[in-house]
Amino acid sequence: DIQMTQFPSTLSASVGDRVTISCRASQSISNWLAWYQQKPGKAPKLLIYRASSLEGGVPSRFSGSGSGTEFTLIITGLQPDDFGIYYCQQYGRFPRFGGGTNVEIK
Amino acid sequence: QVQLQESGPGLVKPSETLSLTCAVSGDSISSDYFWGWVRQPPGKGLQWIGNIYHTGSAYYSPSLKSRVIISLDTSKNQFSLKFISVTAADTAVYYCARSRPYYDLNDLRGGPFDYWGQGILVTVSS
Numbered sequence: 001d002i003q004m005t006q007f008p009s010t011l012s013a014s015v016g017d018r019v020t021i022s023c024r025a026s027q028s029i030s031n032w033l034a035w036y037q038q039k040p041g042k043a044p045k046l047l048i049y050r051a052s053s054l055e056g057g058v059p060s061r062f063s064g065s066g067s068g069t070e071f072t073l074i075i076t077g078l079q080p081d082d083f084g085i086y087y088c089q090q091y092g093r094f095p096r097f098g099g100g101t102n103v104e105i106k
Numbered sequence: 107q108v109q110l111q112e113s114g115p116g117l118v119k120p121s122e123t124l125s126l127t128c129a130v131s132g133d134s135i136s137s138d139y140f141w142g143w144v145r146q147p148p149g150k151g152l153q154w155i156g157n158i159y160h161t162g163s164a165y166y167s168p169s170l171k172s173r174v175i176i177s178l179d180t181s182k183n184q185f186s187l188k189f190i191s192v193t194a195a196d197t198a199v200y201y202c203a204r205s206r207p208y209y210d211l212n213d214l215r216g217g218p219f220d221y222w223g224q225g226i227l228v229t230v231s232s
Contacts, residue, residue, distance in 0.1 A: 032208075034218035036219075045222075049217065049218040049220075055218075089152075089219075091216060092210070092215065093165075094165075095157075095216065097151055100151050
């Protein structure tokens with residue numbers, strides 16, 4: 001069973017900042033990784049799939065990178081609407097989500 | 107536009123069976139996708155429950171496999187979740203979602219969840 005670890009668990013940043021969220025898999029998952037944004041009371045929204053492919057309609061300030069066990073989500077130029085909890089997800093044989101990173105706007 | 111909508115009881119008694127349905131519009135559950143369930147206990151993270159392929163092949167989380175059944179109803183364009191012998195630990199928001207298939211070498215798997223229902227809160231309590 002592949003475990004996913006995200007860090008930090010919480011971060012606070014200002015509008016315009018570059019924000020980096022990390023995700024580590026307990027074993028290699030190639031690039032079978034997705035990132036989601038979830039706002040309070042709402043379903044998660046797919047942002048990135050296959051580690052670095054931007055989902056249609058998602059702003060280009062979101063980007064993903066990594067392969068194997070280390071992955072990163074970057075928000076370049078944080079916007080007020082970007083608050084929420086971000087989850088990574090490996091979608092191998094038994095999908096699993098990371099614990100989440102709560103992004104707060106200063 | 108693909109839309110998913112969960113329905114079912116909001117309150118289930120301990121030891122009973124939780125039954126939820128996900129109605130799909132804007133797509134056919136017979137199309138080449140997986141259809142899955144994800145849950146989120148209050149204030150906690152996301153947990154994958156299982157997926158079912160349009161052929162009817164189902165895949166479950168190992169930790170939940172003994173208590174879960176996911177099935178398709180093509181006549182109603184919906185799929186369902188049955189969760190037996192529930193406890194308070196099964197209290198959560200339950201989401202249904204569509205998953206894009208992909209091949210990892212020769213293994214067909216469910217990929218990222220691209221469309222989600224709004225979620226339904228199910229409380230297990232007497």
